[in-house]
Amino acid sequence: MEDIEDLLVGAGAAPAGFRLPITAAVGINPIKKKKNNKLEPLSLLQNSSTPQVPGTQTIFLKTFGCSHNQSDSEYMAGQLSSFGYAISDNAEGADLWLINTCTVKSPSQSAMDTLISKCKTAKKPLVVAGCVPQGSRDLKELEGVSIVGVQQIDRVVEVVEETLKGHEVRLLNRKTLPSLDLPKVRKNKFVEILPINVGCLGACTYCKTKHARGHLGSYTVDSLVGRVKSVVDDGVKEIWISSEDTGAYGRDIGVNLPILLNAIVAALPSNGSTMLRIGMTNPPYILEHLKEIAEILCHPCVYSFLHVPVQSGSDSILTAMNREYTVGEFRKVVDTLTELVPGMQIATDIICGFPGETDEDFTETVDLIKECKFSQVHISQFYPRPGTPAARMKKVASNIVKKRSRELTSVFESFTPYNGMEGKIERIWITDIATDEIHLVGHTKGYVQVLVIGPESLLGSSVTVKITSVGRWSVFGDVIEILNESHSVDKKTKSSPCFDQEQDTCACSEEKCGQDNCCGQDNCGPDGCNSDAKCGQNDKNVLGNESLLTRRKPSLSVGESEEIGNQKVDIRNVGYGDWDVVDMVLVGGIVMSLLTIAALVFYMGF
Template sequence: MEDIEDLLIGSATPPGFRLPLAAAVGVGTKRNQLSSSSLSPSPAIPGTQTIFIKTFGCSHNQSDSEYMAGQLSAFGYSLSDDPDHADLWLINTCTVKSPSQSAMDTIISKGKSSNKPLVVAGCVPQGSRDLKELEGISIVGVQQIDRVVEIVEETLKGHEVRLLTRKKLPALDLPKVRKNKFVEILPINVGCLGACTYCKTKHARGHLGSYTIDSLVGRVKSVISEGVKEIWLSSEDTGAYGRDIGVNLPTLLNALVAELPADASTMLRIGMTNPPYILEHLKEIAEILRHPCVYSFLHVPVQSGSDTILSAMNREYTVSEFRTVVDTLTELVPEMQIATDIICGFPGETDEDFLQTINLIKEYKLPQVHISQFYPRPGTPAARMKKVPSNVVKRRSRELTNVFESFTPYSGMEGKVERIWITDIASDGVHLVGHTKGYIQVLVLAPDNMLGTSAMVKITSVGRWSVFGDVIETVNPVSDNKALNKLVPNQDCGNSAKTGGFSEEPEYCACGNDICCGQGTLENNDNSRGSAVPQNQSKRNFIGWMLRKREHLHKTVESELASGSVKKQEGIMRKWDFVDKVLLGGISISILTIMALVVAVMFRVIWSQ
């Protein structure tokens, strides 16, 4: 059927129409696991099934998934990160690159072969609703996420439903289950004003549609009261905000900053902005970036160092204008950090064009550059242009990556004392992740109760992607973690673990979309997070480190077993890992020491008689 409204024929009420379960609002992971495992609900009862959510793409997609998860949870559905035990799969898709869409095809095929009811959301069905892969599958558009419960309920009944017609923006105050309870991803607008020749996202997200300042201010007030410590402004182009409703980005930012706590316990991160729309506001933007509650960080995609290629891309700015943005912000904002994107091998790119890109990156030595190869997206003008040979594209991508990786952007930070905001657990399962005012990633050994706090740290060593630090003192301790956990589901925030029923394919969007999943570093950033810890750090919080390391290793083995990458019997019979041995050895030594002391005391008593 074409649309969910078709189901209304012969029915007195809309499909799936019912009030949410009040007790389910804000329900955490533990309750969800209990409801799915112990109650064994009948599939015929709406709101009793388990949903697996898979998210591809940018932070805007992540926010959409969190909103959909919140609504499903509010109506009683359980969220699971185990696809095999879920009753329905909800796949939130990205159309930026071919690999993302191929990954979507793979998971859809797997779901069909497992006879799982499927709902596909996001940019792929919105921009390419007639794809063969989507035949027989329920789909929901990017601006209809507020009706995901209806879609899920009808799909579980065996109906194929489609809801793609754009009407109005989804409300910002919908229930939400955050992947990271300390981070709110706040969409300020959808769509954009650009017409880049390679971009498929415009087909899906459409023309610019901005939320009102009042609605965004209200959302900021709400999430601060819930204990959120970072607010990420997200959109397809932050700089274009408000041009459709008669306001602009500086006006919004000033209104939002006025609501942030004076002690800077909650920080604001401004999302990706293309050069054309901030050139006229550079001084105002710089003033906001200097504010104590705003990270001195901005993602400004350049895509190419050649004006010829920028013109072919229809990017609506020149390399000189990009330089103006970077130079002005760097001059006016202390500790300013800028990230950018490069597309290698765009149709028509010559060796000279590529050399200009190399020289631009060498000149600025930006600490964060995402390098992607050109992917022709069906239906875009660039897909019809003459392509650069794939071997040339790959060679250029490797060359630019080697140039970028030769930089040492954080050298000289050793010994500095920085304030950081701690909101995550590193993928090594050992360190906590904080960010400086310039959004430089700092890894620290600290107890988990420091998540959601701000601290002063001394930088002890630097790596290519991160720096290491020792905590000197806590600035903003979380006064009531129990209260916070009541407001937001208690989820593991680690990057390496799938949390709260979410599964992500992090991706840095070649269209110039916001930095995906928040870290804003090169794709292989995670490899560095597991690097060796300096010797002087490994002595701090040793027991907490050992326990976190043990938990991380066990989760890794469990994940491998679940995926079938390790034989089950080998996993069961495997030797204890190093951490287990150390922990057992410590316990054994303690017991032997106590026994020895008892025996010594007994002998002393006997001899004294």
């Protein structure tokens, strides 16, 4: 089946809550079996009857791939939910399967193939979205399957409705970007994945994603800032900037990444309650903006973290990959950001066994990883993707590729990047529950994962913790302070101006007392803040030096209290001040009831 363009010339996306007429909005090919088993098209006006009213069915949604794919799935889930469809993780009980695919690696596509086969065996209606159908539309596995392209996610409701009627629908071509204001159901309600552009400017010889996402297409600064303001109002605490190459943003519309980031940072809450995480960027496109990027990464509302893929430590391999930078230029990115940004954390990617990689090339890669000691390295074996130049190159033997992958993984896992953190006081932002369902997950400003024990009411909050122990992949901490929403940060400073993590004391004695970036009026002396005062006591609700939450059961909820040590913590009142009138009336009623019971017991006994 050929790709079907929109039948209504100039038709854009339907606004939320409004459906375009099917005959004008979606190209469909209704099919009907004849007695001789051949298929013949029906008229567009002949729609088969459906057993259920559209919008009442359950949709199983499965996502593969990157954060951009995850954002696309959240947008599709939001639109389907807004029309009444239920989104489920239960494949067997669903009326239709929607699979959002990834084409980066062979294993992801193999998993997609397996899922499609299961769906066909179960005789479930199926819609496939994402990069695989967009980049490889003629795959045998996609025959007879409805398809939603990466720039057609705003049409998913129409495609689902027609597929449930037994029609095959394919929407792949579009010249405009989907709106950022579509309904969205976030996988994590505290995290907004914000796509700032689609496609890229590169032409890496191994990459299939370019075939799917295409050339660079950037959203405007105003539309992105508007989205940021909207999600902050929704209670989002982390905004992840996402794209195929963040650094290339805006080059097609006359702006650049620093312009966008500065505009977004200016729109974030001054209390530091919502943090910005900058997504993956390739070295060529940030080299000219290194100092500006470093300044933004120093901002209190921006995580001091960046994902910069190097892929190989050999210049000859980088040339074969057409990566458009040298190892020396990558080192310049790492060295500059590490020097200018306190606590900077950099993640990178490595491809083992790229065609033509010699033992000497691989040794250079190992040396680079040993030199930089990255806290995060994503190591993958080379997978030839159909239709890419690298797929036609002479391959390295698979046993050698696996051996190199194991060796590099062993080198990386020997690092202990968090050893110096034990005993430190850190501010973290808590946004998730760990897979063990016991710990809550937070991140430091350097995006180091911190696991703490506390009530689920801490989700979406910012706290200070004392790091008690460190592991290879994360650290553990005790919550000592819950920061109030009124706590503010100085957006003009490059890092927290007041708190000395090494000494756990106030470090702003030369600042004027009473300012937001000082220690508060109560701790002022003739020469400024008292050096032994706990920083920011006027801005934070201090629970004490020892964690009051470490041994609390995760099920402890708002309104409960628990004895810990010699103190009783009322979770309802943490950070919210003294009892109100209702609390006092209730307590008074309880006291009067107890006195009445005591009097009755005394009278009966007498």
